[in-house]
Amino acid sequence: MNIKKLYIPLLAAGMLLGACSKEKLEPVPQTSLPPSEAFTTATRALQQLNGVYSAFKNGQFAGGRVLVYQDVRGEDFLNLTNNGVTAFLTWNFTVTPTANEVQNAWSAGYAAINRANVVIDGLANSPIDAAVRTAYIGEAKALRALSYFTLLQLYARPYADGNGSQLGLPLRLQAETNIGSQDLARSTVAEVYTQILKDLNEAEPAVLQTHANPTLNATRIHRNTVIALKTRVYLAMGRYADVITEANKIVPASAPFVAASGVPNQLLPSIATVFAPPYVNNEVMFTLPFTTLDLPGTQNGLGHYYNPGPNGNGDFTLNTTGNGIVANTTAWPTTDARRAFNIASGTSTFLRKWPNNPGSAPDWTPVIRYAEVLLNLSEAIARTTSGVDARSLALLNAVRRRSDATVTLAPATNADLISAILTERRIEFLGEGLRTMDITRLLQPFPAKGSVSALPATAPQYIWPIPNPELITNKAITQNTGY
Numbered sequence: 001m002n003i004k005k006l007y008i009p010l011l012a013a014g015m016l017l018g019a020c021s022k023e024k025l026e027p028v029p030q031t032s033l034p035p036s037e038a039f040t041t042a043t044r045a046l047q048q049l050n051g052v053y054s055a056f057k058n059g060q061f062a063g064g065r066v067l068v069y070q071d072v073r074g075e076d077f078l079n080l081t082n083n084g085v086t087a088f089l090t091w092n093f094t095v096t097p098t099a100n101e102v103q104n105a106w107s108a109g110y111a112a113i114n115r116a117n118v119v120i121d122g123l124a125n126s127p128i129d130a131a132v133r134t135a136y137i138g139e140a141k142a143l144r145a146l147s148y149f150t151l152l153q154l155y156a157r158p159y160a161d162g163n164g165s166q167l168g169l170p171l172r173l174q175a176e177t178n179i180g181s182q183d184l185a186r187s188t189v190a191e192v193y194t195q196i197l198k199d200l201n202e203a204e205p206a207v208l209q210t211h212a213n214p215t216l217n218a219t220r221i222h223r224n225t226v227i228a229l230k231t232r233v234y235l236a237m238g239r240y241a242d243v244i245t246e247a248n249k250i251v252p253a254s255a256p257f258v259a260a261s262g263v264p265n266q267l268l269p270s271i272a273t274v275f276a277p278p279y280v281n282n283e284v285m286f287t288l289p290f291t292t293l294d295l296p297g298t299q300n301g302l303g304h305y306y307n308p309g310p311n312g313n314g315d316f317t318l319n320t321t322g323n324g325i326v327a328n329t330t331a332w333p334t335t336d337a338r339r340a341f342n343i344a345s346g347t348s349t350f351l352r353k354w355p356n357n358p359g360s361a362p363d364w365t366p367v368i369r370y371a372e373v374l375l376n377l378s379e380a381i382a383r384t385t386s387g388v389d390a391r392s393l394a395l396l397n398a399v400r401r402r403s404d405a406t407v408t409l410a411p412a413t414n415a416d417l418i419s420a421i422l423t424e425r426r427i428e429f430l431g432e433g434l435r436t437m438d439i440t441r442l443l444q445p446f447p448a449k450g451s452v453s454a455l456p457a458t459a460p461q462y463i464w465p466i467p468n469p470e471l472i473t474n475k476a477i478t479q480n481t482g483y
Contacts, residue, residue: 078318078450089101113147122175146229148171159441170474247377267374312350323449377395379421388411388414461482463480464480
């Protein structure tokens with residue numbers, strides 16, 4: 001993985017020197033502490049935890065590009081620039097083990113995992129307050145779980161293919177802070193999911209129910225975040241009864257749907273508010289903040305891909321014909337407020353959920369919000385009942401009517417209800433990185449788009465290859481079939 005370091009970097013220094021002493025003449029550098037020093041105070045431990053968040057929000061990973069990869073593989077975007085640097089190969093299913101996106105996402109993902117491992121191991125014997133230590137470990141475990149889940153969606157076969165029996169990922173759970181063997185075989189998909197759920201189940205009682213201020217409730221993991229993430233994981237596994245169990249912890253039996261404990265998560269009255277500054281609200285359950293001094297990188301931020309000039313490169317336009325969701329005015333009427341995100345420029349239409357230039361004043365990157373929990377629960381109920389379940393339909397209409405009060409969905413059959421939920425997910429989460437999961441968890445083909453033919457679930461290109469650097473440094477790893 002090439003991410004080992006003898007010293008652990010901190011995000012910030014800030015220790016004041018005391019009176020004259022040997023320590024003053026030979027101070028410990030606060031931006032590069034040996035492991036024995038990195039967790040000796042709560043301040044240092046928090047800096048290390050912040051380092052995990054920083055690694056997770058890397059622009060090559062969850063902070064930007066991975067969301068783009070997971071969306072443009074689907075049918076709702078068309079590539080405009082043919083730029084191999086900005087996901088063209090991902091869009092047309094021609095990536096190779098040496099492709100930049102394949103190598104960089106893997107490297108950034110495992111860097112985040114290793115940073116989490118460092119914090120988990122380092123805090124195990126830390127002298128800081130026990131409650132603080134427990135909460136920090138919980139946050140690190142949740143970030144490790146989310147990193148593994150994100151990588152699984154691209155580099156491994158879906159859980160539905162053989163009930164998790166296919167090759168998954170190397171399951172690295174120990175901190176690597178010095179040079180050593182890189183060799184580690186791939187665990188199965190089921191084994192990786194087992195570890196993801198173990199981390200999330202251990203994180204749930206460990207993390208805080210609420211943080212000290214609203215900003216932290218949006219940018220740091222809390223109990224409801226972990227529960228929400230578990231609904232996503234169980235949905236990807238097809239474990240619908242477990243989705244219901246988890247979602248019921250934070251979704252009331254009937255409207256209004258407001259979490260009764262922890263952060264009062266709920267739908268905002270306006271979808272526009274969710275994606276507008278200050279980006280902090282009770283619908284956002286976890287988001288990745290950026291500032292002018294902390295950028296995702298010009299070609300990493302969501303705005304770069306989806307905005308036309310001058311605030312982006314306009315690499316991807318919305319597919320306004322054929323099977324693109326924007327073209328479906330029956331399922332997505334023009335009265336829907338979410339269509340305000342679709343901006344015409346020249347002969348193309350672009351998604352403007354993230355209108356700022358990521359190289360100067362970036363938007364924040366979403367990870368999960370309450371609307372997803374409601375639709376996860378709606379689908380899980382529909383798939384475990386017959387007919388048109390009243391609660392499932394109420395949850396679906398809560399999301400739909402938030403943006404279009406002129407429409408009340410009324411599917412006639414259970415199959416129609418499930419179809420309506422899947423369509424609503426395409427509309428609600430357009431550009432938010434869920435499309436690949438929604439296709440692959442059901443073993444559906446990737447639909448045709450533009451000049452690209454449909455890709456069946458049996459095709460090697462259905463998933464990405466293991467990147468070449470990993471094959472070189474890890475002699476125990478196996479490449480995905482067909483690459």
